[in-house]
Amino acid sequence: MKTILLALGGNALIGEGQRGTVGEEHENARNSMEAIADLVAAGNRLVITHGNGPQAGAYLIRSERAAAFVPPLPLNSIVAATQGDIGSILSLELMNALSRRGIVKGVAVLLTQIVVDPADPSMSNPCKFVGPFFQEAEVAKLRERGWIVKEDAGRGYRRVVPSPLPLDIVEKKVIASLLEAGNVVIAAGGGGIPVRREGGELSGVDAVIDKDRASALLATLIGADELVILTGVERVMVNYRKPGERALDSLTVAEAKAYLAEGQFPGGSMGPKIEAAIDYLEKGGGRVVITSIDSCAAALEGHAGTTMTR
Amino acid sequence: MKTILLALGGNALIGEGQRGTVGEEHENARNSMEAIADLVAAGNRLVITHGNGPQAGAYLIRSERAAAFVPPLPLNSIVAATQGDIGSILSLELMNALSRRGIVKGVAVLLTQIVVDPADPSMSNPCKFVGPFFQEAEVAKLRERGWIVKEDAGRGYRRVVPSPLPLDIVEKKVIASLLEAGNVVIAAGGGGIPVRREGGELSGVDAVIDKDRASALLATLIGADELVILTGVERVMVNYRKPGERALDSLTVAEAKAYLAEGQFPGGSMGPKIEAAIDYLEKGGGRVVITSIDSCAAALEGHAGTTMTR
Numbered sequence: 001m002k003t004i005l006l007a008l009g010g011n012a013l014i015g016e017g018q019r020g021t022v023g024e025e026h027e028n029a030r031n032s033m034e035a036i037a038d039l040v041a042a043g044n045r046l047v048i049t050h051g052n053g054p055q056a057g058a059y060l061i062r063s064e065r066a067a068a069f070v071p072p073l074p075l076n077s078i079v080a081a082t083q084g085d086i087g088s089i090l091s092l093e094l095m096n097a098l099s100r101r102g103i104v105k106g107v108a109v110l111l112t113q114i115v116v117d118p119a120d121p122s123m124s125n126p127c128k129f130v131g132p133f134f135q136e137a138e139v140a141k142l143r144e145r146g147w148i149v150k151e152d153a154g155r156g157y158r159r160v161v162p163s164p165l166p167l168d169i170v171e172k173k174v175i176a177s178l179l180e181a182g183n184v185v186i187a188a189g190g191g192g193i194p195v196r197r198e199g200g201e202l203s204g205v206d207a208v209i210d211k212d213r214a215s216a217l218l219a220t221l222i223g224a225d226e227l228v229i230l231t232g233v234e235r236v237m238v239n240y241r242k243p244g245e246r247a248l249d250s251l252t253v254a255e256a257k258a259y260l261a262e263g264q265f266p267g268g269s270m271g272p273k274i275e276a277a278i279d280y281l282e283k284g285g286g287r288v289v290i291t292s293i294d295s296c297a298a299a300l301e302g303h304a305g306t307t308m309t310r
Numbered sequence: 311m312k313t314i315l316l317a318l319g320g321n322a323l324i325g326e327g328q329r330g331t332v333g334e335e336h337e338n339a340r341n342s343m344e345a346i347a348d349l350v351a352a353g354n355r356l357v358i359t360h361g362n363g364p365q366a367g368a369y370l371i372r373s374e375r376a377a378a379f380v381p382p383l384p385l386n387s388i389v390a391a392t393q394g395d396i397g398s399i400l401s402l403e404l405m406n407a408l409s410r411r412g413i414v415k416g417v418a419v420l421l422t423q424i425v426v427d428p429a430d431p432s433m434s435n436p437c438k439f440v441g442p443f444f445q446e447a448e449v450a451k452l453r454e455r456g457w458i459v460k461e462d463a464g465r466g467y468r469r470v471v472p473s474p475l476p477l478d479i480v481e482k483k484v485i486a487s488l489l490e491a492g493n494v495v496i497a498a499g500g501g502g503i504p505v506r507r508e509g510g511e512l513s514g515v516d517a518v519i520d521k522d523r524a525s526a527l528l529a530t531l532i533g534a535d536e537l538v539i540l541t542g543v544e545r546v547m548v549n550y551r552k553p554g555e556r557a558l559d560s561l562t563v564a565e566a567k568a569y570l571a572e573g574q575f576p577g578g579s580m581g582p583k584i585e586a587a588i589d590y591l592e593k594g595g596g597r598v599v600i601t602s603i604d605s606c607a608a609a610l611e612g613h614a615g616t617t618m619t620r
Contacts (some may be wrong), residue, residue, distance in 0.1 A: 021381040022514070058380040059391075062372035069375065069442075070368040071331040077395050081369075084394030085387050087421045088503050092512045095480070099510050108484045109421035111397045132379075170405070174418045177491050183484060193398050200409050202402045204332070 003045040003179065004300075005224040007215035008032060009231045010051040012293060013086065020054050022089070029093040032230075032293050037097035039297070040105065045179055047224065049215040050090060052082040052190030056208070060131035060159075075130070075161055076193050076204040083111055083189035090186055098184075106183035113170040113202070114192030114209055114217070120164030128163035128208060162207040166192060166214045170202070172221045179222065188214045216276035216285075225286045226300075229273050234295045236274070236306040238264045251308045253281050281310045313355040313489065314610075315534040317525035318342060319541045320361040322603060323396065330364050332399070339403040342540075342603050347407035349607070350415065355489055357534065359525040360400060362392040362500030366518070370441035370469075385440070385471055386503050386514040393421055393499035400496055408494075416493035423480040423512070424502030424519055424527070430474030438473035438518060472517040476502060476524045480512065482531045489532065498524045526586035526595075535596045536610075539583050544605045546584070546616040548574045561618045563591050591620045 012032040014020040040046055056078050063073040073081070087109035095107050122128075126148055133156030134142060134149065142149050142159070152158045169175070169192065178185045191209035195202045212229060219227040235247035238259055251259075256274050265271040277288040289296075291305025299305025322342040324330045350356055366388050373383040383391070397419035405417050432438075436458055443466030444452060444459065452459050452469070462468045479485070479502065488495045501519035505512045522539060529537040545557035548569055561569075566584050575581040587598040599606075601615025609615025 019381055022384055022387060026513075058376075059372075061380050062369075062376040062383075065376040065379065066368075066372040066374075070371050071329055073372075073395075074332055076398070077332060080394035080398040081391035082394070084390035084392070084397075084421055085383075087394070088386070088390040088423060088514070091421065091423070092505065092514065096511045106481070106484045106487075108481065111394055111401065111419035111421070113398060113401070171416070171418065174416045174488070174493060177416075178484070178488070181487050181491075195402065201406045203336075204398070204402065 001043055001045055002225045003047070003222065004039065004226045004228055005047045005049065005215060005219040005222070006036065006039075006228045007212060007230060008048060008050040010053045012050065012230065013089070014054045020058060025089050026093060029089050030097070033090065033093040033097040035293050035296050036094060037101055037103070039300070040098060040184060041101050041103060046184045047175065047179060047218065047222065048090065048184065048186045049188040049211060049218065050086055050186070050190070051211045052079065052086060055082045055086055056190060057131050064132070074204065074206040075208050076195070076206060079190040079193045079208060080111065083109070083193070087186050087189055094184065106181075107186065108178050108183045109186040110171055110175060110178065112175070112188040112192045113195045114166045114188065114214055115168040115170065115197050116164035116194045116205055116207065116209065117167060118196045118198070118205065120162070122162045122164045123207065126160045126162040128161050129158045130161050130208065131159050133158055163210055164194065164205070164207055166209050166217045169218055169221055170195065172218070175218070176222050188218050210272050210276070212273045212276035213279070216280040219280050219285060220283045226289065227277065227280050227285060227287075228289045228291070228296065228300070229277065230293050230296060231273065231290060232292065234292045234304060236270060236290050248306045251306055253278050253308070253310050256308060277308050281308060311353055311355055312535045313357070313532065314349065314536045314538055315357045315359065315525055315529040315532070316346060316349075317522060317537070317539045318358060318360040320363045322360065322540065323399070324364045330368060335399050336403060339399050340407070343400065343403040343407040345603050345606050346404060347411055347413070349610070350408060350494060351411050351413060356494045357485065357489060357528065357532065358400065358494065358496045359498040359521060359528065360396055360496070360500070361521045362389065362396060365392045365396055366500060367441050374442070384514065384516040385518050386505070386516060389500045389503045389518060390421065393419070393503070397496050397499055404494065416491075417496065418488050418493045419496040420481055420485060420488065422485070422498040422502045423505045424476045424498065424524055425478040425480065425507050426474035426504045426515055426517065426519065427477060428506045428508070428515065430472070432472045432474045433517065436470045436472040438471050439468045440471050440518065441469050443468055473520055474504065474515070474517055476519050476527045479528055479531055480505065482528070485528070486532050498528050520582050520586070522583045522586035523589070526590040529590050529595060530593045536599065537587065537590050537595060537597075538599045538601070538606065538610070539587065540603050540606060541583065541600060542602065544602045544614060546580060546600050558616045561616055563588050563618070563620050566618060587618050591618060
């Protein structure tokens, strides 16, 4: 029996041009969970992680708009809230997909807290854009609140926040034992809730963690045989939208590092996935598959997607 | 080893006159978790449930204030969000309190979904007040959105929502196995996320569940030896603020039913706790203790609080 960590992208829940209503999220989750239930039916042991970009953005807007009435939410609280909110949607749709296949299996959504270093360079030099766009006139007021606000590629001003590297997962043993007991586990949602450990005490950190980095760490810590990163494209591309554009069937760590050095993978999207994949493989991981949800089953059999190995 | 289900009231996290900032919530949780860590140190197996009244109210306000910008959240999504948000605070403070005692133990916050009957009388006749107060002038607009809005005791207009009885807990086996494996489990937060089961499929229900009722059901389903309901008072009172006022050391199910029939326990506060306690005891539960967090340890030894038995 293989243990597979499946990292779902934000597009598993909110499609292109959608607003992200609960109805839309359920419909998209239903499609994703159909494919994932097939992997359970095939006898795999599964841990599912997920992004929370659009949902966290919506919670930030809610928090902002009500800041005069109720205390605003720090980023760690927002990640925690989205673990609950998105976790419930994924869990219901997965249980339904399993039940349509006559599979009786526990589905456990576990709150996951991830240790980061308060001295991570990203803490003092935040560069992850989050939440809504603001007008230039609003910027001064936002900065008074201690926010760091930067221009985002000519589209307006946005808050930038720290995105430190994940170092350890507080609930790693609980996750391993839930898997061992035969449950499908949904964990590390939204990259995990960032916490710091100082003098033996844990406390929240107002930051976010990259969900692919968190997924790679979890895959390493639980000894997953495979890390499957689901995204919007079927295969990793090089020379994207340029002469010599090519989709990759396979990729070694050395090749991936060379492409990264060439700047082939954009920082906000494929870059962190490739870095996370390298990290998992270099720490002893078995295989990484990067593909779309629709090609997932074929990719695991080697007929689609990009397969990365050491 | 005894299994104890501890139901924390809203005041475990937000004190009288506080706004409910994350800092305040952590400080209050720290105090509660000191007492609870002592129960773990004494060798008990613990499941912790918690309310979410003020926090859910704040999420409702956030959802409302941003409704023109991002899709508003149904109540089941809000309960799910508060399971994450509050669960993280309780979990960190409990792990810290355990660590100060040199106890190494997993703390698992498990997303908990609870089955309700879509034909529950409360679904068509909602009467649980939630969220902020509105002016009379705003009521028409709120009703256009399908909300049911009623006057709340002369203090203004508020939304009323269904609060159906909990019937089954989707994650009951996962909770039991987490306990069996030696973890402290935080579950059924905010009364649990309401879902309906129809034709073998689960889906969300826009409602809330009373947290004491949900706690009693969970205590029954996992076969807890004791149900401890923590609230703002040290003992249950009869003739409260009237001639013959009396604090009760003990209470049988028959006495409790007689007091309920007399109208001794107000509907919004002690009433549901007594009803939940009766329900747990009549279904075979061992003992119920109703007391404050400060008196919890003494109450479990019979020196404080109100002890209910069959």
